[in-house]
Amino acid sequence: MTLRYPTALCCAAMLLAVAPVYAGAQQWNNAPTMALVNLAIGRRAVQLADTGLTDYKATAHGYLTFLAQVGEGFPDPPKVVRTDELGVEVYWRAPSQSKQRIVGRRDTLLLPTDINYHRDHLAIIQNNFPSIIRLGDGDEVQDVPHPLSALGRDEYDFAITDSLLIRTSDRVFDVVEVKVRPKNDRLPRAVGAVYLDRANGSVVRMTFSFTRTALKDPQLEDVSVILENGLVDGRFWLPRRQEIEIRRTGSWMDFPARGIIRGRWEICCVETNQTIPAPVFNGPEIVQAPPEALRTYPFKGAILDGVPGDVKLSENDDVRRVQDEARELVRAEALARTQATVLSVRSLSDIVHMNRNEGIAVGTGVTRSFGNGVTGVIRARFGTGDHAFKESVSLGWQRANGMGITISARDDFREAGDAPEVSGVRNSIASQEFGSDFTDFYKVRGVTLGLDFGVVAGVRWRAKVEREQQSALAVHATSATGHFQPAFPAQSLRAWRYSLDGYRPPSPGPFGFSMQGTSELRASAVTVDGEAANAPGHWVARGAAELTFEKPLGADRLAMRTAAAGVVGPDVPYQELIFLGGPVSAPGYDYHQLSARAVVSERIEWRHPLFAIPLSLGRYGHLRMPVTLAPFGQVIGTLSPSRNSVTPEGWFGTVGVGVLTVFDLIRIDVARGLRNGRWTFSLDFSRDLWRIL
Numbered sequence: 001m002t003l004r005y006p007t008a009l010c011c012a013a014m015l016l017a018v019a020p021v022y023a024g025a026q027q028w029n030n031a032p033t034m035a036l037v038n039l040a041i042g043r044r045a046v047q048l049a050d051t052g053l054t055d056y057k058a059t060a061h062g063y064l065t066f067l068a069q070v071g072e073g074f075p076d077p078p079k080v081v082r083t084d085e086l087g088v089e090v091y092w093r094a095p096s097q098s099k100q101r102i103v104g105r106r107d108t109l110l111l112p113t114d115i116n117y118h119r120d121h122l123a124i125i126q127n128n129f130p131s132i133i134r135l136g137d138g139d140e141v142q143d144v145p146h147p148l149s150a151l152g153r154d155e156y157d158f159a160i161t162d163s164l165l166i167r168t169s170d171r172v173f174d175v176v177e178v179k180v181r182p183k184n185d186r187l188p189r190a191v192g193a194v195y196l197d198r199a200n201g202s203v204v205r206m207t208f209s210f211t212r213t214a215l216k217d218p219q220l221e222d223v224s225v226i227l228e229n230g231l232v233d234g235r236f237w238l239p240r241r242q243e244i245e246i247r248r249t250g251s252w253m254d255f256p257a258r259g260i261i262r263g264r265w266e267i268c269c270v271e272t273n274q275t276i277p278a279p280v281f282n283g284p285e286i287v288q289a290p291p292e293a294l295r296t297y298p299f300k301g302a303i304l305d306g307v308p309g310d311v312k313l314s315e316n317d318d319v320r321r322v323q324d325e326a327r328e329l330v331r332a333e334a335l336a337r338t339q340a341t342v343l344s345v346r347s348l349s350d351i352v353h354m355n356r357n358e359g360i361a362v363g364t365g366v367t368r369s370f371g372n373g374v375t376g377v378i379r380a381r382f383g384t385g386d387h388a389f390k391e392s393v394s395l396g397w398q399r400a401n402g403m404g405i406t407i408s409a410r411d412d413f414r415e416a417g418d419a420p421e422v423s424g425v426r427n428s429i430a431s432q433e434f435g436s437d438f439t440d441f442y443k444v445r446g447v448t449l450g451l452d453f454g455v456v457a458g459v460r461w462r463a464k465v466e467r468e469q470q471s472a473l474a475v476h477a478t479s480a481t482g483h484f485q486p487a488f489p490a491q492s493l494r495a496w497r498y499s500l501d502g503y504r505p506p507s508p509g510p511f512g513f514s515m516q517g518t519s520e521l522r523a524s525a526v527t528v529d530g531e532a533a534n535a536p537g538h539w540v541a542r543g544a545a546e547l548t549f550e551k552p553l554g555a556d557r558l559a560m561r562t563a564a565a566g567v568v569g570p571d572v573p574y575q576e577l578i579f580l581g582g583p584v585s586a587p588g589y590d591y592h593q594l595s596a597r598a599v600v601s602e603r604i605e606w607r608h609p610l611f612a613i614p615l616s617l618g619r620y621g622h623l624r625m626p627v628t629l630a631p632f633g634q635v636i637g638t639l640s641p642s643r644n645s646v647t648p649e650g651w652f653g654t655v656g657v658g659v660l661t662v663f664d665l666i667r668i669d670v671a672r673g674l675r676n677g678r679w680t681f682s683l684d685f686s687r688d689l690w691r692i693l
Contacts, residue, residue: 026159028157030159032160033158033160033178036178037178040203041148041152043200044131053094055273055276056273057091058090058271059087060088060089060266060267061266063307064263066083066115073256075503075691076506076691079111079688080304080307081110082108082109082115084106084117086123087297093276099281100287101286102123103289106297107303108304110623110663118139120137121136122286125225125227130146140216141188141223142188145189145190148203155182158178158179176195180329192206193206202237209326223246224245224323225242226243227242228242230267241267242265243319245319256691344367346692347691348425348693350379351364353428355477356484356487357383357441357473357477358386359383360477362382364379364380364381365378373399377396378393379391379392392411395408402453402455403453406450406452407450410444411444412444413443414441415441416440417579420584421591423693424693426693441488442490444469445469448465448466449465451464459502459504460504464498466499470495470573471490471529472487472491474487489574500520500522511551517548519543519545523540524542525539526569540568542565542566544565546563548562549562555608556609558607559605564599564601567598580594580599581593583684587682589654595638596649599636607660609626609628611627612627625663626664628660628661628664632654632671635651636652637651653674653675655671656672657669665689667683
């Protein structure tokens with residue numbers, strides 16, 4: 001009979017009542033657990049033939065998305081590079097014959113890439129995997145024994161950890177969660193859980209990750225698989241929904257770049273016992289219709305409209321739970337990438353950059369992994385203008401959930417202000433050619449104890465205690481044309497600094513907006529040079545917060561940024577003031593032209609797509625390069641200027657227009673400051689790329 005999944009009995013998506021009825025301490029390999037596992041192994045061995053299922057056919061609809069993520073620690077959600085939408089005809093015949101035919105395929109290329117997917121990523125997983133698990137045609141996961149196989153019985157530990165009652169209109173199904181861990185996690189093995197129908201051992205759901213040695217590609221970070229089955233004809237648990245996520249990180253110089261493949265599949269329209277002819281299963285298991293036939297498949301709407309929302313997030317909750325569960329079941333090092341000592345840089349500017357204080361500076365770093373989450377990092381660079389080395393060394397321990405502790409020492413620079421105004425690459429070029437340096441550095445020497453609290457209430461928190469000396473720098477560079485401004489006049493002092501930072505990555509906010517935020521609270525006990533070494537110092541407290549909101553409105557997009565900062569204390573050092581001025585904080589004003597003890601700012605921008613330029617990039621594909629117009633306005637209020645500030649108290653306005661192009665990677669701004677400002681022009685990379693530039 002035919003049963004379509006909107007009305008089929010499904011294990012997770014249909015209307016049902018789920019009630020946990022069992023919970024307790026895990027007892028590995030006890031008699032009740034092994035009896036159920038043996039029942040499931042026997043059930044798989046006969047491939048459902050004893051249930052009356054001889055064959056079935058279905059259709060599968062899926063999205064395969066390639067995303068890129070950059071920046072140390074990958075703080076921001078990944079960017080969609082390419083999305084493929086697929087329609088697949090699915091056939092199965094007892095005992096283990098499978099055939100899948102790709103009958104529809106379209107893609108949208110948002111950034112240049114020549115990625116080619118493995119063939120098995122373009123179709124669904126049948127039979128809840130065969131007895132030997134392979135992924136990526138064996139290039140990603142190869143020759144892992146299935147836990148519910150004759151070999152798997154001896155290679156894994158099993159424990160019943162929970163039970164769910166799934167109620168339908170006329171039946172109750174007792175579904176048991178069985179945790180699975182390898183007896184030897186140094187071998188290629190799966191880690192996760194299977195959910196079994198207690199009555200007959202049928203697989204209802206599987207969630208797996210894999211040990212490090214199971215991942216064949218050394219650049220693979222992790223692989224997660226979620227398979228969900230639905231009940232068809234009241235007795236057959238057959239594929240209903242599937243997820244797969246594959247994450248790769250670059251190995252060259254430990255550069256902070258990650259590629260992610262996310263597959264999402266929905267299977268429907270199952271027809272059982274159709275007497276499918278044997279010739280259907282001839283040839284390769286996965287085949288594809290001719291290109292002209294693929295183009296005529298009746299997809300609905302635009303391709304990006306149907307991509308599941310969680311695909312664009314940093315982490316999918318279900319996939320994160322699979323990884324967390326795997327870490328609980330085996331040693332962390334059994335899942336971690338094996339790295340000894342590698343060269344390490346956080347951005348291109350770590351390798352070479354230029355500013356007025358150092359001239360041209362070259363450097364690199366070394367990262368050493370000691371296992372068990374312990375990592376040491378040494379970074380150093382040399383300035384050809386000031387003829388001086390700057391260095392830092394750190395030793396840290398971090399858990400898989402992000403919690404950790406770090407101790408570090410540094411003899412390096414720190415930049416005044418709350419955020420950079422231009423990318424590192426842009427600043428180096430402008431410094432070298434025109435003497436235009438958008439940095440205000442001062443020297444810092446000291447030690448830091450950092451505590452990472454992980455993500456709490458959607459915010460990533462970090463606390464630091466620092467003991468340091470601060471002093472001003474001098475200008476040691478010349479440019480091809482133009483002249484550098486004087487060095488930043490930082491005060492020489494000693495300080496204890498106590499800070500708490502929060503970061504909320506872009507995620508859903510109120511009224512349909514996507515919201516992102518940063519905050520910092522800091523208190524410092526400051527002793528100005530010249531005072532007694534044992535002087536208690538005076539307190540300076542500083543706080544800053546920024547929230548950005550974005551919301552699509554049809555093809556357009558509304559973007560807003562709200563910022564506020566303030567500092568209090570009897571004698572605030574110049575480097576602790578609030579500084580604005582530049583393409584980001586205050587377009588139309590010179591770099592750090594505005595400074596005060598307290599500042600508020602509101603910026604509103606409207607992004608409207610003008611047109612798209614068709615491009616052919618050879619093996620990187622054909623795509624259309626959008627050009628977006630972005631008029632904006634900004635209001636800034638300054639309060640309580642310090643004795644060192646030349647900024648009058650009051651309100652400052654900015655109006656301007658931006659143009660985003662080259663896939664929104666390049667931005668051009670023209671702006672006018674309305675009070676003591678001027679016309680300014682800025683050409684730079686998108687802020688999303690600054691972390692690696």
